[in-house]
Amino acid sequence: MPFVFLDEIATADVAFEAWGETIEEMFISSAEATMNVMVADLEKIERREKREIEIGSDAIDMLLFNLLQEIIFFKDAEQLLLRIEDANIVYENGLYFVRATGWGEQISPERHQLIVDVKAVTLHRFKVEHTPRGWETLIILDI
């Protein structure tokens, strides 16, 4: 799993670090970590419904912020648990765009081991970094 939950930050909430060799991989890792806060075993989410997500932002970190917000949105608005399977990020005319495909299914409290709801992505200590190993992020989710 290209993410790790951190214990010592933001007592009542959940903090994690996620990474990837490419920025797209890091985005997907972050989406997996976010979903893993709500669902214990991600493999239990079946590929039944597909959603194409397209978002633009003038900053790369806010692009990630918005992608994660989108996953949280689908969970509340459509009771849909989505896993991001691929993502493509481009930079055009001063804006970053991500096109991502999410697969998943309706929440089933019987089948999915649900844990806690994620309310929001916070900006506290939020960072996206390009490092010699690739891309890394630190995110605190509001629980």
Place this chain on the structure above:
Amino acid sequence: MTIISKLKKISDTVWEIPASYKEGMRVPARIYATEKLVMEMDEGVVDQVTNVATLPGIQKYALCMPDGHWGYGFPIGGVAAMDEQSGVISPGGIGFDVNCGMRLVLTSLTYDEVKEHIKKLVDRLSQRVPAGVGSSGSIKLSHDEFRTLVEKGARWCVQNGFGWEEDLERTEEFGQMSGADASKISQKAVERGYKQIGTLGSGNHYLEIQVTRRENIFDAELAEAFGLSIPDQVVIMFHCGSRGFGHQVATDYLQLFLKVMETKYGIRVLDRELACAPFLSPEGQDYFAAMKCAINMSFANRQVILHRIREVFSEVFRRDPADLGLRQVYDVAHNTAKLETHTIDGRQKRLLVHRKGATRAFAPGAEGLPALYRKSGQPVIIGGSMETGSYLLAGVGSGDQTFFSTAHGSGRTMSRRQAKRMFRGKTLQQDMEHRGIYVRTASWSGLAEEAGAAYKNIDEVVQATEEAGISKRVARFVPVGNVKG
């Protein structure tokens, strides 16, 4: 590492961090806590409360209540009053779960009368008050109807048959924050929230059946004024908020403020989560009107849950809810910003008081209190962990030192993952049942995260608020049944 070396002791319950601690602090920061609670506080509290002290327009002190801990933007337990004219409004000073709050409901039943029905009550309540990840409720509204609801709050519910007229006067803002404007909320916010009326959510949200024993009444006169009048009286307490709707409103405006804060208003903050706008700016006023919609959604959410509680008790006891004495004591909000008049250095001033994980605690005689609590002061409902107990407090005159604010709960000391490593949900449930607390949960690991040992000692927290003179104890409740979100 303890934070105590950074604090100057003002009294046994007040600790100060001078404005020289960090560049940009406009006022000192003050932490309200006993020495023991201070020793348990994390580094994040100092960092965050001093960040708050840098915000434009802040008055007197950036405050942290005794249950304070590391949050995002403000610490949890953070209170800051901004000058209406020169101050800012910040979603990070309110929280994503706008008007997350507590309701306390009386019954005229004793524990002996309820004992044999606890399981049935808890089981039925867990069916009628949906909880857990992404849960939706049974009230079907169109988007337009939802927009009306968020402007009218709990009043909409009462008008549509979900409650009694008297519930409104027993709710902060009488259940409807005026000035809520649904044209200031996004379609996304509506879509996230319109199916969630009457749902508990998850995390630290719960609905509990509790008992107050005679030895746990600290002030008999106030207890009587708040409706606690029989021995071993059963009450119901619950904690929940504005669900996905409020979370989206906060997220929308956080992003808007980030865009305009520096470029348009020249404000720099030390944590992006403190993104803000001048209160009187168009963006600040839009957020204020949208945030009020989220406050109202939360009042409506708790109003419908109260209605479900009345239905369930009525079915189980085959008696009318009024006959069972199912009257609300009060509904308090935790995560809000409200315009209030306070006295600063002898002068009355209009202030925007941000309370994040803190409860308003108006003193006797305060404007804004309903006639029935004018003499007693505001009832303050403090939810403890599900294993230990909860409190009813009252606002007091000396609460002016914290802009009439006090604690909101016991406050976590252990992270969610630590708690999960130490406790297993199923074992915990069995242990609690042995101790006379029957629990139904939407999630076993969610239950483990809420273990009592993950929280500060609630008795210590409320004692600190009393010693500091920001609220006083009225009664303590012990849990006997719990629906865990």
